[in-house]
Structure formats: structure tokens, C-alpha cells
Amino acid sequence: MLPPVVAGVDGSPESLAAAEWAAREAERRGCGLRLVHARDGFPRRGESSDAALRHLARRALRRAEERVVETCPEVRHDDEQVPGPATGALLTASDRADLLVLGSRGLSGFTGFLVGSVALGVIARATTPVVLVRADEQAGDSHVPAPDGSASTRTPYRDVVLGLDVREACDEVIEFAFEAARLRDARLRVVHAWQQPSAFGLGPGDVALVDDPYRAEEWQGFLSAVLRVWRDKYSEVPVLETVVREKPATALVRAASEASLLVVGHRLTDRPIGPRTGPVTHAAVHHVSCPVAVVPHK
Known part of the structure; x- marks a missing residue:
């Protein structure tokens, strides 16, 4: 079985655009899609805090799944919550991927990206190709x-x-x-x-x-x-x-x-x-x- 395309999602508009682009890419490649949320928290804070983090992660993954099903209903997909920090978690997920897709916020009034420290850290260290997708990216x-x-x-x-x-x-x-x-x-x-x-x-x-x-x-x-x-x-x-x-x-x-x-x-x-x-x-x-x-x- 071909390795999946992996998209990092956090519920933001840019990560939803990344999930949609990743679904279309998985369709082109004939492989599956995995949605990954890095739960960047500390369980030692208490069970209630950890439960809140899991709830936020589940909500972010659900929103991404809805976007994927709407865009590419035939693409096989699953999801995964992984413990943070985000950069390390995404790098680990990318080791099992054919491609890693991340979102990047567009700069209003300018051509380009606002690239966060997580995305830059992943790009600098990943051994798998990484694709950056801006928040307003559309299929057309x-x-x-x-x-x-x-x-x-x-x-x-x-x-x-x-x-x-x-x-x-x-x-x-x-x-x-x-x-x-x-x-x-x-x-x-x-x-x-x-x-x-x-x-x-x-x-x-x-x-x-x-x-x-x-x-x-x-x-x-x-x-x-x-x-x-x-x-x-x-x-x-x-x-x-x-x-x-x-x-x-x-x-x-x-x-x-x-x-x-x-x-x-x-x-x-x-x-x-x-x-x-x-x-x-x-x-x-x-x-x-x-x-x-x-x-x-x-």
C-alpha cells in the first residue's frame, strides 16, 4: 500500500485549505489521506486540561474531515491526534508519509505567506517533501x-x-x-x-x-x-x-x-x-x- 499524504490541521483556515489541497493530491496519487493534529499541551496540568485539549483536537479534525468529504468524497482518509510539541510531532508523522502538507496564512495586500516557526522548523528538518498551502487557496x-x-x-x-x-x-x-x-x-x-x-x-x-x-x-x-x-x-x-x-x-x-x-x-x-x-x-x-x-x- 502506498504511504498516505499527511496534512497537519489545527482548525485554522490555512490548515483547512491544506487539508483540502492534500485530499486532491491524494486523489491524484491514488493513495490515502491522514489528517494529523499535534496536541501541544502538558497532560500533567490535570485530567480536565488534557480533556479540553482532546476536545479541541477532535473539533479541529472533524472540521478538516468535513472539508475533505465535501471536496474529495472518494478519498480514503483517517485521522490521528499526536502529542506535541507541534514541530516534532509533524516531523514524526512525516516519516510515515509520502508527502506532508501544511497551511500558511497569506499576507493581506501582499503576494506571499506568513510562515510560522512550526512550518519553518518542519521544512528545515523534514526528510519527506513538504508542501505549503496558503489560506485562500482554491481548487480553481x-x-x-x-x-x-x-x-x-x-x-x-x-x-x-x-x-x-x-x-x-x-x-x-x-x-x-x-x-x-x-x-x-x-x-x-x-x-x-x-x-x-x-x-x-x-x-x-x-x-x-x-x-x-x-x-x-x-x-x-x-x-x-x-x-x-x-x-x-x-x-x-x-x-x-x-x-x-x-x-x-x-x-x-x-x-x-x-x-x-x-x-x-x-x-x-x-x-x-x-x-x-x-x-x-x-x-x-x-x-x-x-x-x-x-x-x-x-
Whole structure:
């Protein structure tokens, strides 16, 4: 049996949107859905306090279940209450999941997310892909508009966008993006952003390299070479390769403005200063309006 898609729920609008998105993803993948509530409390406070926490957890799970049944009635689903703290509980739940989905509150008047410490902590340490979904995400947002400009779930999916650094291309990230595009019957747009190195950072004999190896044509060739095997494996997925001379974070935010999903990688490290997200991933989860999949890799 395939591992389930897991959604973290707490009763908030953003977690309900995450549960709905997770149900649709489970339907696409042909797997089950598990709704998880992290009961972040201390039973030692007394039986009445613990009972109150269980009641709140049950209510949050019930609201999420109602949303799932309304959206995807055919999806198999179950629920689970797990003891907190929330970050650790969700990380444990993700170990048994194919994908973990969390909600993130949209910033009113801005394009982006308000990402809490729990979501950031999970993203930084999870060994399973994590998807962030904003509170106002609707099913029609992942599809191109209808001819009259209205939202529709009957039109084709928007592009899946993959942010890829060809110097550190990782199979896990690339495969996740191709599979996401295949499941949606969507085009995959792969974006590599490069910047001209400063002459001040080069040695005396390297000045001529500024304009040669970093040309867009060179990067385009590298990108095509990295993707060749994946194009062959996923021959049914149309691919658009995009190479731009720009800051990677800026390029991805722009490319994802009309996407159904943005896929970025996150390198797992054992640094003593604790888990961190890189600048590109940080920018993506804070400033992109579509769902963002953060795929861990070594």
C-alpha cells in the first residue's frame, strides 16, 4: 500500500485549505489521506486540561474531515491526534508519509505567506517533501482560467515550475517535479538563474572568464544535459527550459506567479548551528502565492 499524504490541521483556515489541497493530491496519487493534529499541551496540568485539549483536537479534525468529504468524497482518509510539541510531532508523522502538507496564512495586500516557526522548523528538518498551502487557496487556482476569465477546475492545469541549480542538480527534486507535472498532465517549466561573477572575485589570470563560461548559452547547454535523462523517462511531460540572468529568488517568484505548484530543493545538513533553509527556499516559501513543495536532499 502506498504511504498516505499527511496534512497537519489545527482548525485554522490555512490548515483547512491544506487539508483540502492534500485530499486532491491524494486523489491524484491514488493513495490515502491522514489528517494529523499535534496536541501541544502538558497532560500533567490535570485530567480536565488534557480533556479540553482532546476536545479541541477532535473539533479541529472533524472540521478538516468535513472539508475533505465535501471536496474529495472518494478519498480514503483517517485521522490521528499526536502529542506535541507541534514541530516534532509533524516531523514524526512525516516519516510515515509520502508527502506532508501544511497551511500558511497569506499576507493581506501582499503576494506571499506568513510562515510560522512550526512550518519553518518542519521544512528545515523534514526528510519527506513538504508542501505549503496558503489560506485562500482554491481548487480553481491551479488551473488556467476559463475563456470568460473565471476560475475553473475543468481547464488544464497551470505549469509546474521547478527551480533548479544545474551545479547541484538533485535527482529527488527533479523527479518530484516531473511526477507532479505528470499527475496533473501539465507542462513542467524548469528555471535556472545565473549571475555574472564579479571581476573582483577572480584571480589575475581569470578576468577573461567573466564573459565566457557564464554565458546564457553555456547554462542552457548544462540545463539540457541535466534534464535529458528525465525527458526520456517522462516523455509524456512537455518541458520548457528557461535560463535567466537574474537572482534565483527573484526569478522563481516571477516564474511561479502563474504556476499550479513551485518545486524547490532543500539540502539537509548536520550543522551544529541548527537547521536552516537556504535563501532561495526562504524567498519561495515567503513570497510565492501558489503552493510550494520543498523537497529535501543530501
